[in-house]
Amino acid sequence: xxxxxxxxxxxxxxxxxxxxxxxxxxxxxxxxxxxxxxxxxxxxxxxxxxxxxxxxxxxxxxxxxxxxxxxxxxxxxxxxxxxxxxxxxxxxxxxxxxxxxxxxxxxxxxxxxxxxxxxxxxxxxxxxxxxxxxxxxxxxxxxxxxxxxxxxxxxxxxxxxxxxxxxxxxxxxxxxxxxxxxxxxxxxxxxxxxxxxxxxxxxxxxxxxxxxxxxxxxxxxxxxxxxxxxxxxxxxxxxxxxxxxxxxxxxxxxx
Amino acid sequence: xxxxxxxxxxxxxxxxxxxxxxxxxxxxxxxxxxxxxxxxxxxxxxxxxxxxxxxxxxxxxxxxxxxxxxxxxxxxxxxxxxxxxxxxxxxxxxxxxxxxxxxxxxxxxxxxxxxxxxxxxxxxxxxxxxxxxxxxxxxxxxxxxxxxxxxxxxxxxxxxxxxxxxxxxxxxxxxxxxxxxxxxxxxxxxxxxxxxxxxxxxxxxxxxxxxxxxxxxxxxxxxxxxxxxxxxxxxxxxxxxxxxxxxxxxxxxxxxxxxxxxxxxxxxxxxxxxxxxxxxxxxxxxxxxxxxxxxxxxxxxxxxxxxxxxxxxxxxxxxxxxxxxxxxxxxxxxxxxxxxxxxxxxxxxxxxxxxxxxxxxxxxxxxxxxxxxxxxxxxxxxxxxxxxxxxxxxxxxxxxxxxxxxxxxxxxxxxxxxxxxxxxxxxxxxxxxxxxxxxxxxxxxxxxxxxxxxxxxxxxxxxxxxxxxxxxxxxxxxxxxxxxxxxxxxxxxxxxxxxxxxxxxxxxxxxxxxxxxxxxxxxxxxxxxxxxxxxxxxxxxxxxxxxxxxxxxxxxxxxxxxxxxxxxxxxxxxxxxxxxxxxxxxxxxxxxxxxxxxxxxxxxxxxxxxxxxxxxxxxxxxxxxxxxxxxxxxxxxxxxxxxxxxxxxxxxxxxxxxxxxxxxxxxx
Numbered sequence: 077x078x079x080x081x082x083x084x085x086x087x088x089x090x091x092x093x094x095x096x097x098x099x100x101x102x103x104x105x106x107x108x109x110x111x112x113x114x115x116x117x118x119x120x121x122x123x124x125x126x127x128x129x130x131x132x133x134x135x136x137x138x139x140x141x142x143x144x145x146x147x148x149x150x151x152x153x154x155x156x157x158x159x160x161x162x163x164x165x166x167x168x169x170x171x172x173x174x175x176x177x178x179x180x181x182x183x184x185x186x187x188x189x190x191x192x193x194x195x196x197x198x199x200x201x202x203x204x205x206x207x208x209x210x211x212x213x214x215x216x217x218x219x220x221x222x223x224x225x226x227x228x229x230x231x232x233x234x235x236x237x238x239x240x241x242x243x244x245x246x247x248x249x250x251x252x253x254x255x256x257x258x259x260x261x262x263x264x265x266x267x268x269x270x271x272x273x274x275x276x277x278x279x280x281x282x283x284x285x286x287x288x289x290x291x292x293x294x295x296x297x298x299x300x301x302x303x304x305x306x307x308x309x310x311x312x313x314x315x316x317x318x319x320x321x322x323x324x325x326x327x328x329x330x331x
Numbered sequence: 332x333x334x335x336x337x338x339x340x341x342x343x344x345x346x347x348x349x350x351x352x353x354x355x356x357x358x359x360x361x362x363x364x365x366x367x368x369x370x371x372x373x374x375x376x377x378x379x380x381x382x383x384x385x386x387x388x389x390x391x392x393x394x395x396x397x398x399x400x401x402x403x404x405x406x407x408x409x410x411x412x413x414x415x416x417x418x419x420x421x422x423x424x425x426x427x428x429x430x431x432x433x434x435x436x437x438x439x440x441x442x443x444x445x446x447x448x449x450x451x452x453x454x455x456x457x458x459x460x461x462x463x464x465x466x467x468x469x470x471x472x473x474x475x476x477x478x479x480x481x482x483x484x485x486x487x488x489x490x491x492x493x494x495x496x497x498x499x500x501x502x503x504x505x506x507x508x509x510x511x512x513x514x515x516x517x518x519x520x521x522x523x524x525x526x527x528x529x530x531x532x533x534x535x536x537x538x539x540x541x542x543x544x545x546x547x548x549x550x551x552x553x554x555x556x557x558x559x560x561x562x563x564x565x566x567x568x569x570x571x572x573x574x575x576x577x578x579x580x581x582x583x584x585x586x587x588x589x590x591x592x593x594x595x596x597x598x599x600x601x602x603x604x605x606x607x608x609x610x611x612x613x614x615x616x617x618x619x620x621x622x623x624x625x626x627x628x629x630x631x632x633x634x635x636x637x638x639x640x641x642x643x644x645x646x647x648x649x650x651x652x653x654x655x656x657x658x659x660x661x662x663x664x665x666x667x668x669x670x671x672x673x674x675x676x677x678x679x680x681x682x683x684x685x686x687x688x689x690x691x692x693x694x695x696x697x698x699x700x701x702x703x704x705x706x707x708x709x710x711x712x713x714x715x716x717x718x719x720x721x722x723x724x725x726x727x728x729x730x731x732x733x734x735x736x737x738x739x740x741x742x743x744x745x746x747x748x749x750x751x752x753x754x755x756x757x758x759x760x761x762x763x764x765x766x767x768x769x770x771x772x773x774x775x776x777x778x779x780x781x782x783x784x785x786x787x788x789x790x791x792x793x794x795x796x797x798x799x800x801x802x803x804x805x806x807x808x809x810x811x812x813x814x815x816x817x818x819x820x821x822x823x824x825x826x827x828x829x830x831x832x833x834x835x836x837x838x839x840x841x842x843x844x845x846x847x848x849x850x851x852x853x854x855x856x857x858x859x860x861x862x863x864x865x866x867x868x869x870x871x872x873x874x875x876x877x878x879x880x881x882x883x884x885x886x887x888x889x890x891x892x893x894x895x896x897x898x899x900x901x902x903x904x905x906x907x908x909x910x911x912x913x914x915x916x917x918x919x920x921x922x923x924x925x926x927x928x929x930x931x932x933x934x935x936x937x938x939x940x941x942x943x944x945x946x947x948x949x950x951x952x953x954x955x956x957x958x959x960x961x962x963x964x965x966x967x968x969x970x971x972x973x974x975x976x977x978x979x980x981x982x983x984x985x986x987x988x989x990x991x992x993x994x995x996x997x998x999x
């Protein structure tokens with residue numbers, strides 16, 4: 077059974093008085109197997125963020141369903157949704173979403189504290205993880221005192237510390253310089269090699285080229301997908317570029 | 332640019348920022364109304380003709396002064412807060428191509444609207460409420476003259492002038508701000524990462540010391556007269572201490588809490604403690620302001636309330652009877668003093684007015700001040716020691732028996748002694764340059780009848796009963812030789828109670844005064860309690876009125892500060908709670924953590940204010956004793972009552988703001 081199944085997903089935004097309808101997702105279908113590293117690409121307005129929000133149970137679909145480990149997100153009660161998100165999904169955002177009020181360490185602890193874990197358990201979990209992510213030295217600093225790359229690694233650490241079934245990353249390299257981007261992408265790969273499932277939404281061809289599979293979304297549906305197979309990064313990069321060119325130029329003609 | 336653009340833009344701005352501007356304009360309206368009413372009462376010709384009007388006038392001038400100061404400070408403060416909130420908006424105008432001159436024009440129009448709405452609204456409210464407030468005031472003052480509806484042109488003029496000037500100043504402040512900064516700075520000013528506050532040990536220490544000092548003074552001041560002089564020092568220390576406490580001590584405490592892992596890493600504490608710590612720097616001053624304003628409200632209202640409710644006691648103390656006749660007689664001429672004739676005159680007067688005498692008391696006393704020495708009292712014109720003064724007061728055993736009904740048989744050198752302090756010495760020694768007197772204390776008394784109006788002298792007083800006129804005469808001569816022309820006279824007091832009504836009592840008192848010519852008196856005074864009652868109610872009622880009036884004004888300020896604080900924090904916190912929700916914070920948990928956080932922030936100032944008041948209580952009793960308010964239970968009730976009433980209002984504001992805050996934070 078696939079870890080994540082998305083079936084006939086639809087999302088229509090309606091303006092407050094029901095005047096305008098905007099179809100963000102028309103019919104999205106795909107599955108993600110455990111241990112996969114999938115990236116989703118598409119132009120602005122193609123529905124990527126909507127998709128991610130629905131996957132994260134932050135938004136509700138108009139039609140279709142999302143199954144995580146066979147469990148339908150629509151069946152999770154409103155009261156439990158936060159806990160569900162906390163236990164099953166790890167988030168990495170473009171703008172890090174770290175809280176200035178907490179130290180790096182406390183930012184990472186946040187989901188565990190919310191889950192009511194003991195301090196000892198939190199300590200036990202953070203040590204190996206922080207070492208792996210190279211943030212042990214900055215644990216006692218505050219977000220405004222560290223670099224963008226370090227912030228994003230903190231965010232990754234916060235996403236991983238709950239041992240989630242899947243990591244959802246929304247443009248994780250969007251606010252990073254090229255060096256930090258490389259570091260983060262390598263990090264994602266390493267995590268993925270350890271068995272962590274990752275689903276990443278991105279604009280960046282470079283970021284996408286690190287994934288094992290790339291889905292292309294256009295006009296609210298999955299338009300195309302390519303597998304990396306045994307391709308090198310460069311070959312993958314080329315393939316993605318070509319597909320994007322086709323999507324924006326040839327795609328129109330076909331559609 | 333189009334001609335009507337600026338006025339309409341300005342109008343739109345006010346409406347769009349309604350959440351901030353509405354309370355601001357309401358504040359202007361309330362302050363204007365308050366100012367108008369106070370001024371209108373002060374300038375009312377009808378009031379001027381009443382008994383005790385001079386007190387009302389004085390009170391109103393004070394009120395006037397305080398409101399003006401308050402209005403300036405408070406409106407400037409609120410305005411600067413408002414403008415900080417609007418940085419982004421103004422920067423955007425600038426970036427979109429408006430010159431600073433154009434923005435300035437918009438701001439001018441905004442100020443104009445605020446002034447127009449605020450001042451007109453305030454005057455309207457003021458004129459409408461004026462009558463009501465006057466009625467309330469007259470009820471307090473026990474005046475019973477009904478007034479027609481009136482509008483005071485003088486008050487309108489001064490209100491318009493004052494508030495135009497204040498709003499003008501805020502405009503200048505805003506324009507200066509616009510000139511100084513550049514748009515990018517304005518645009519990003521909200522995002523500047525705020526550094527965690529450092530623990531300020533020194534400041535915490537200063538806070539503890541000043542606060543401790545203030546409390547120490549409040550607790551240890553024993554004499555009422557000293558209380559006056561040190562009260563303001565104590566208040567000042569406590570104010571400084573409060574600011575330090577909130578800025579430094581709070582941070583130290585929060586950091587300690589954070590260090591305790593078992594407490595800190597719990598969901599509700601985790602968010603709350605970190606949030607409070609983060610914003611303590613900007614919060615501290617606001618909280619201290621709230622705390623000090625609350626304390627002022629509490630002290631002012633409870634103090635004036637106790638004063639007003641104690642007026643009856645005060646009157647009884649100062650006027651032991653309905654008609655009190657006081658005569659000062661030179662000791663040399665005591666033999667010429669026709670006591671019986673005066674007594675007859677008083678009794679006759681009452682009877683001529685068809686009154687029946689219910690009580691008649693008369694006695695003679697001698698009182699003078701003395702310096703405290705080592706185990707004795709020294710009387711001298713020049714102050715020799717710096718040990719403080721006491722007042723000594725003597726009456727004969729005959730008068731004492733008349734007043735108390737208790738027979739005493741004293742020897743020549745024996746006395747009965749009563750003092751407020753528990754000085755249980757066995758004898759009373761009085762030293763002057765050429766004399767030395769020594770009396771054995773036969774008995775220390777637990778109470779003493781009210782003699783003269785000595786309690787209003789604000790000095791520690793000792794009352795002594797001596798054998799007879801001869802002893803009194805010796806005492807008189809000794810003090811005469813020491814004080815010379817400043818020496819005291821014998822005081823003769825006659826107290827009458829009748830069954831006459833107040834008007835007749837006043838009439839009797841006037842008639843008795845005519846007996847002034849019957850002898851050679853240094854002082855001849857006839858007082859009626861009825862007249863004193865009008866005077867004291869006018870004064871104490873004025874105090875209470877002022878206390879409540881200013882109390883309301885300060886409560887309004889407190890509410891506004893709290894409201895603005897919560898709202899602006901709500902906008903700051905919105906982003907944080909969004910992040911937390913994404914990380915897995917349930918909505919219910921948000922509500923709870925907000926609840927505790929606001930609760931602490933809200934009720935910390937109230938709790939500290941209550942502690943301030945508790946420490947203030949003792950010194951307040953001392954100050955009230957100057958007004959002959961000695962019913963401590965009543966004062967206690969007034970204080971507790973005021974505190975409870977205030978807490979209720981405060982709680983309502985809390986509920987309201989907590990809701991607004993939650994709405995902002997959880998809005999999508």
